Amino acid sequence: MNSALSISGLSHNYGARAALCDVHFDVEPGVFCALLGPNGAGKSTLYSRLTRLITGTPAKISIAGIDLETAPRKALARMGIVFQQSTLDLDLTAHQNLVYFAALHGIGGRDARLRIAAALERLDMAERAHEKVRALNGGHRRRTEIARALLHRPQVLLLDEATVGLDAAARSQITAHVHDLCAVDGITVLWATHLTDEISHNDQVVILHQGKVLANEQSKVIAGDTGLKEAFLSMTGEPIGAKT
Amino acid sequence: MSAYLTAMLAIIWREGLRFVHQRERFIAALVRPMVWLLVFAAGFRAALGLSITPPYQTYITYETYIVPGLCGMIILFNGMQSSLSLVYDREMGSMRLLLTSPLPRWWLLFAKLLGSSMISLVQVYVFLLIAGLFGIVMPTMGYVTVFPALLLAGLMLGGLGLFLSSLIKQLENFAGVMNFVIFPMFFLSSALYPLWKMAESSPILYQICAINPFTQAVELIRFALYTGFNAAAFGWSVLATVVFVGLAIWGYDPARGSKKKRGLL
Numbered sequence: 001m002n003s004a005l006s007i008s009g010l011s012h013n014y015g016a017r018a019a020l021c022d023v024h025f026d027v028e029p030g031v032f033c034a035l036l037g038p039n040g041a042g043k044s045t046l047y048s049r050l051t052r053l054i055t056g057t058p059a060k061i062s063i064a065g066i067d068l069e070t071a072p073r074k075a076l077a078r079m080g081i082v083f084q085q086s087t088l089d090l091d092l093t094a095h096q097n098l099v100y101f102a103a104l105h106g107i108g109g110r111d112a113r114l115r116i117a118a119a120l121e122r123l124d125m126a127e128r129a130h131e132k133v134r135a136l137n138g139g140h141r142r143r144t145e146i147a148r149a150l151l152h153r154p155q156v157l158l159l160d161e162a163t164v165g166l167d168a169a170a171r172s173q174i175t176a177h178v179h180d181l182c183a184v185d186g187i188t189v190l191w192a193t194h195l196t197d198e199i200s201h202n203d204q205v206v207i208l209h210q211g212k213v214l215a216n217e218q219s220k221v222i223a224g225d226t227g228l229k230e231a232f233l234s235m236t237g238e239p240i241g242a243k244t
Numbered sequence: 245m246s247a248y249l250t251a252m253l254a255i256i257w258r259e260g261l262r263f264v265h266q267r268e269r270f271i272a273a274l275v276r277p278m279v280w281l282l283v284f285a286a287g288f289r290a291a292l293g294l295s296i297t298p299p300y301q302t303y304i305t306y307e308t309y310i311v312p313g314l315c316g317m318i319i320l321f322n323g324m325q326s327s328l329s330l331v332y333d334r335e336m337g338s339m340r341l342l343l344t345s346p347l348p349r350w351w352l353l354f355a356k357l358l359g360s361s362m363i364s365l366v367q368v369y370v371f372l373l374i375a376g377l378f379g380i381v382m383p384t385m386g387y388v389t390v391f392p393a394l395l396l397a398g399l400m401l402g403g404l405g406l407f408l409s410s411l412i413k414q415l416e417n418f419a420g421v422m423n424f425v426i427f428p429m430f431f432l433s434s435a436l437y438p439l440w441k442m443a444e445s446s447p448i449l450y451q452i453c454a455i456n457p458f459t460q461a462v463e464l465i466r467f468a469l470y471t472g473f474n475a476a477a478f479g480w481s482v483l484a485t486v487v488f489v490g491l492a493i494w495g496y497d498p499a500r501g502s503k504k505k506r507g508l509l
Contacts, residue, residue: 051340051344052344053340053344073346073347073348074346076346077346079344081340083337083340085337086337087337087338087340088338089258089262089338091261091262091265092258092261096261099254100254100258101341103250103251104251104254104255104341104342104345104347105247105251105345105346105347106247106251106346106347107247108250108253108254109250
């Protein structure tokens with residue numbers, strides 16, 4: 001089976017500082033893969049490279065079988081992205097934000113309306129669709145962003161610390177929604193986080209530390225008898241009790 | 245409708261909505277030139293004698309003379325305002341949305357420029373309407389023939405703003421743009437005084453004014469408002485537009501982010 005997301009030989013430097021060193025891993029279709037790493041591990045740089053916000057040393061990256069270097073636009077069309085920082089226009093309604101995004105992907109008219117209605121329904125946001133984003137709470141804003149990222153029916157969904165700043169309830173709802181997207185819709189997810197409680201036993205986990213992949217296994221394999229949090233802390237050299 | 249056109253219309257629609265939401269921006273954009281027209285020009289008309297130079301065929305009041313320059317001023321400020329909002333967009337992250345669209349980046353940036361130019365055009369026409377109410381009227385056809393000139397000026401100055409926004413890393417640095425771009429461009433131009441007047445006082449300043457792309461845009465607008473066509477101003481304006489828009493597209497090239505960690509995105 002072809003991997004939905006395949007990365008090999010990915011390095012990235014900011015001047016003399018190496019942000020990513022020969023990163024390589026694959027994610028199979030329909031799998032929830034958690035990219036687990038402490039702050040400064042290189043997660044955001046990896047996302048910037050995957051979304052072509054920055055380019056650099058050539059690497060082999062393919063999204064749903066499309067090579068990112070040679071066909072970046074085709075690859076972007078198969079990718080849904082939720083950035084760490086909100087990218088919603090606060091003065092527009094949730095619905096207007098989605099209309100704008102759909103159009104940026106060339107989707108307009110009736111097709112866009114149907115997709116937007118379905119995506120908002122899927123994320124339980126239909127009732128709040130016509131409220132200005134400014135009036136929505138953090139959890140609803142995130143859901144709007146996830147709904148938006150699904151409009152063009154991507155095969156791969158990238159989320160960069162999508163639960164940052166949310167309370168525990170909103171965090172677990174969003175995590176559950178996204179796990180559902182993998183299980184029910186077969187979407188492949190790359191979920192960057194530094195919080196181990198967002199990861200289920202069967203999820204794939206890639207541990208990134210100082211730009212290097214330290215582990216790439218199923219969560220329960222890494223967790224072993226000690227638990228994922230302890231295993232992660234011992235690998236990254238963080239003191240037990242650190243924020244994870 | 246093609247994907248390209250759908251995206252372009254949406255970008256223009258968003259620029260429009262944003263403008264509607266910022267009423268104070270619209271009012272400020274109109275108050276500024278109106279103050280120049282009604283206060284500054286009233287005081288200045290006695291000090292500055294104007295001879296008959298094309299496109300004017302008769303003696304004109306100073307208020308009439310500065311109308312094209314004030315149209316240019318609206319476009320210049322709006323171009324820089326868009327640049328400011330792009331820096332803000334980047335800090336807020338919404339620029340990422342545009343840059344990760346599968347459509348070509350140059351097309352999306354061009355659509356953004358067109359959107360901001362449309363906003364400038366609305367402001368300029370409202371200004372011309374108010375100026376008309378104060379008795380400063382142009383030939384009727386002039387209001388039509390000035391449209392393409394205003395659009396070209398909008399693209400040129402919007403392109404400059406877009407390029408500057410790719411260089412400015414933080415919102416705080418925007419004050420520098422005011423001091424080093426907007427004011428020199430405006431004052432070293434034919435917006436407020438004819439170039440021959442400038443030549444009488446300082447040949448060097450005259451040369452600087454003459455090569456200032458803003459002067460070319462103002463002259464293009466001035467002639468177009470009187471249904472005329474200034475070929476030289478048009479040529480220079482097109483050239484400046486191509487250069488500025490080209491630099492803006494280069495400024496947002498992702499490869500530029502690879503050398504060092506920039507504030508770019």
